[in-house]
Amino acid sequence: MKRLDTRSADFEAGFASLLDTRETESGRVDAPVTAILAAVREKGDEAVCDYTARFDRLELTPERMRITADEMMAAVALVPGDQLAALDVAATRIERFHRAQMPQDMRFTDEEGLTLGQRWTSLDAVGLYVPGGKAAYPSSVLMNALPARVAGVARLAMCVPTPGGVLNPLVLAAARRAGVDEIYRIGGAQAVGAMAFGTKTIAPVDRIVGPGNAWVAEAKRQVFGRVGIDSIAGPSEVVVVADGKNDPRLVALDLLAQAEHDELAQSILITDDAAFADRVAGAVEQELKTLSRAEIARASWRDFGAVIVVSSWSGAADLINRIAPEHLEIMLDDPAALFAQVRHAGAAFLGRFCPEAVGDYVGGPNHVLPTSRTARFASGLSVYDFLKRTTFIEGDRTALERVGPAGVVLATAEGLEAHALSISARLASGHNPE
Amino acid sequence: MKRLDTRSADFEAGFASLLDTRETESGRVDAPVTAILAAVREKGDEAVCDYTARFDRLELTPERMRITADEMMAAVALVPGDQLAALDVAATRIERFHRAQMPQDMRFTDEEGLTLGQRWTSLDAVGLYVPGGKAAYPSSVLMNALPARVAGVARLAMCVPTPGGVLNPLVLAAARRAGVDEIYRIGGAQAVGAMAFGTKTIAPVDRIVGPGNAWVAEAKRQVFGRVGIDSIAGPSEVVVVADGKNDPRLVALDLLAQAEHDELAQSILITDDAAFADRVAGAVEQELKTLSRAEIARASWRDFGAVIVVSSWSGAADLINRIAPEHLEIMLDDPAALFAQVRHAGAAFLGRFCPEAVGDYVGGPNHVLPTSRTARFASGLSVYDFLKRTTFIEGDRTALERVGPAGVVLATAEGLEAHALSISARLASGHNPE
Structure with missing residues (x-):
């Protein structure tokens, strides 16, 4: 100290x-992760099963990847009642806070007659990575899954490695409480690849969130752009x-x-x-x-x-x-x-x-937060991570007459003639219906 | 077609x-960019000047990096009046939309007696990268700088390469309209490194935004984590x-x-x-x-x-x-x-x-938007890129008595004893003042 x-x-x-x-030292796993992602992209389920056998000592078939409703029920039945009740207290409070966090759409018409605004919509599909073994925190399952649910994400898929085939009952109980029933017993870079590229068994997602080890973090870095990711903690x-x-x-x-x-x-x-x-x-x-x-x-x-x-x-x-x-x-x-x-x-x-x-x-409030001084520019996980904005502009001929000419000047100055013409030809045209 | x-x-x-x-093919510039960033981090201004001489055919000293107020004035004087007026129309409208976009803080007390909320604060310092030559769009200077200004960012530093030493008057006019006067005539990965790590001449920033070529994009990828970046377009x-x-x-x-x-x-x-x-x-x-x-x-x-x-x-x-x-x-x-x-x-x-x-x-609305199908999970540039949230919880003994026990159960289930004790010992303690 x-x-x-x-x-x-x-x-x-x-x-x-x-x-x-x-x-922290970077783990230098770039190259092996690149190879795993390429294999998953090319061979899909087969590659995922191969890596799971190698890294998690678990022989899988594509049919066995997903944890069944019966397995889920059997695992959750092992969780003591006070823990289920505590999960519910936590979940209820997390849901309430994140509902209060939901932003409003915006729309206004300005004095030039243009109507401007922005509309929030949820992502279609989110992948939730949950670490296996000791690093698996049921509370983190709630903190990652519930904001997505509150934001309105229709599909939430979860990957959790089960080394040796052992399920974590409290993690599954948290998933059930959060309404997640699409759960695959896979992990590592291969799980990130499966969620990003999709396989025959696992449909691709739009964003991957959740903590993981150096391999998972590197895999998220590499698939970023194809899908969204959360910050690397x-x-x-x-x-x-x-x-x-x-x-x-x-x-x-x-x-x-x-x-x-x-x-x-x-x-x-x-x-x-x-x-x-x-x-x-x-x-x-x-x-x-x-x-x-x-x-x-x-x-x-x-x-x-x-x-x-x-x-x-x-x-x-x-x-x-x-x-x-x-x-x-x-x-x-x-x-x-x-x-x-x-x-x-x-x-x-x-x-x-x-x-x-x-x-x-x-x-x-969420417990997934910006670490290592990144609170200078970053925020905790929230409903915003599962929403995006579409801005919009709506206008008629009169509005275009008012704001268009400045656009023509700037487009011309930037050398973008078709940009300028798309405005000026509209203003000149008598043909176009209102 | x-x-x-x-x-x-x-x-x-x-x-x-x-x-x-x-x-798109990745440009495979990872290794040279890594070398440039390491040199800038180690040697600061000296490395920045070396690379500027090499890549931009411009001999610089640290004292000459920053564009002076006189140079700025002389350049802006070359811009035709209709272009300055058009820039002002654009800037005024961009400011108005982004002011309407500013989110509100939130605060509520729930029935258990905990006060919960979130507070938005702006970043302290933002770096704006502006490409040199033909790829420099004055409109993009407005679109990147004005949301930062509206969000309340106190310091906005801009880097724009000036190959052969040639300034772009309309870019400087846009910067001036956006209130940016800290402008360095440097570009490439070396400029990104200077803004991320800081040099004797250039103080480090918290986030770097703005478009750039493959070298700039790769440099932003590599400094991500130390600073925030916008999406790679x-x-x-x-x-x-x-x-x-x-x-x-x-x-x-x-x-x-x-x-x-x-x-x-x-x-x-x-x-x-x-x-x-x-x-x-x-x-x-x-x-x-x-x-x-x-x-x-x-x-x-x-x-x-x-x-x-x-x-x-x-x-x-x-x-x-x-x-x-x-x-x-x-x-x-x-x-x-x-x-x-x-x-x-x-x-x-x-x-x-x-x-x-x-x-x-x-x-x-902003013209910096999610490309290549990333609108599935991403949004355009906005004031949100220059703000972050701090969530907060405030409570007294009564509130802790109501919500604390569920936390003790979960902390214990996760094997985190000090977490559990930090709650249970407070509830047991008679010492602690309200």
Whole structure:
């Protein structure tokens, strides 16, 4: 853990290195992924089954790719009732928030007589990638699938690898709650290829979302353009802003909740109270003694954790904006005052009773958020990821008479004669019916 | 030009090949672009000047990179008054449309007592790439810069190569009208690298937009993640839907306005009137005799043009949705009826007096649009490209008591103990102040 004080002479150097330390190495899987995608494109189901046998130790036929309704039912029956109920609480709240997020169409007629506007429509088909094994989070299934459903996407196909053939009941329960019943037991670059290009068994989709390993991320990069993709997530981070009135243990747990995800995760405490910072650091060590994922959390806190002591809260806002954190907790008496100065953050958690974990599961806003400082220019997953806009212009001869001539001048200046003629010939024509 | 009739037995095969024909070859410039970006990142201004000397035949020093206010003034003084006036008409209308497009923040408190919402903020700094020479369209400078300005982006930096040192007056006039005064006379992958990584002279930006050649596109791909980028534009296309009441010459000009952009551009006529289709095809040939860019337009029409005769307008809607065209013109008595059935299109132009060229220059909506069938999942450039959302959750102990337990169940099921504890310990703690 790095300790910084804004009043120290070496603060700038230390803070700059804090922002720079987590560059991840690219996995260098470009070439094998290119080969897998080419094979899937050319040979379809056959290639998908071959790679599944090789990578997931699972012999498949095209007929067996899709998880059946019976298998789904049998798996979901294994999920304890309290987990099903909790999934439903989460899903209901996520749906409600994302419904509130739906944008409105726009239309107006201006003084020149042109009617202008934009119309939102949903994507036809979305592919949802869900990692297999330990990296499979049922909550992420809800967070990826429900905004698509709320946006009105008619077809939602899901791919989840099942190494050795083992299904994850809670993942399937989350899929069922989100209304996803087209699920294929395939993963990796071959699943991304199948969804992007389509095979005999799997119809192609228009956009692929969901987290995955380096192979999946590279495959998404390579199919981008043919289909849409979501952003490639890097390691996760949290900034917790807390004054000395907080319980140090609660702050420590919030920092550790980030750190337990991944050795590359980053947890940063910003406080105005140096003694409180010490107490939090102590509480972190205390919790690490018993935490089930202590090994991961300890490595993350040791390598990327930081405690920053500031002399003012507005100074804190400057630091937050430079970090542009994925998650921001503000545990102060008046969190709104500081939040008003924050320009760059993926999601904010305001008050002493709103840990990030609320947002990870049951808050309602999406937990798929811009990582690694990309909140400077990117947003969390939302209904916008499953909608697109068509703008439109409608006008009659009078409107064209008013705005057309400027268009003719510009088209001519750009050397595009047919552009200019398409306007000027209309204005000259007596033939054209209104 | 390909001629198709929906009533023919071979229609499906012909239509499918129409959708597939324009796959562009990637330029295979990955490796040289990687080298340029690495050099710019390491050596900064020095590398940028070296590449500018090599590729643009222009000897630069860091001090000379930026175009001065005096140069700007001298260049703009060369622009004829009618062109400056036309730029202003276009800019005013583009600003007005994009102001209407600005989204609202959202905030509500639910029955469990959690306050949820999202807040839009603008990016801090945007880089605008403008191609040099013939590919420089002043209208594109307006279309890229003005939405950023309307969104509230404080810093807008522009890079435009000036091969041999020659400035483009109308491009600079458009920049001035858009309020862009930080302009560097550099281009290519080196300009993209300078904006992404920053140099001593050029501060880094958060997102890079604007069209460019294969080197620029590949450089944008490679810096994506560090900064945001816009979509990589492919060749442009238009679908014109017209009944037999239209003037065939006007329809021909609209098809040619697309075709004159690029040999890879695609113009498609959909009509219910086979005889009218013949008249349009004849008018195209007639116009090609005199059009200044006839060589380009003829190649585009020959290789990628198409005329499709349909037996019903609702059949036309199905075809439009499969094409997902960048531009759609509907020249019918009731264009709204057909437009209501269209799900996928970048921009629509409704009525007999609204050629696409209106939208290219003076309509108001953006002319940077999703090409090559990507309107299935993508939208045109807009204020949304220069904004991002921060979601927030605010709650007190009572709200946490209501929604927290479901979060504890899910966190525990996912094996994330610190997540669960961050909620349960808060609920158990008596210490924490409200």
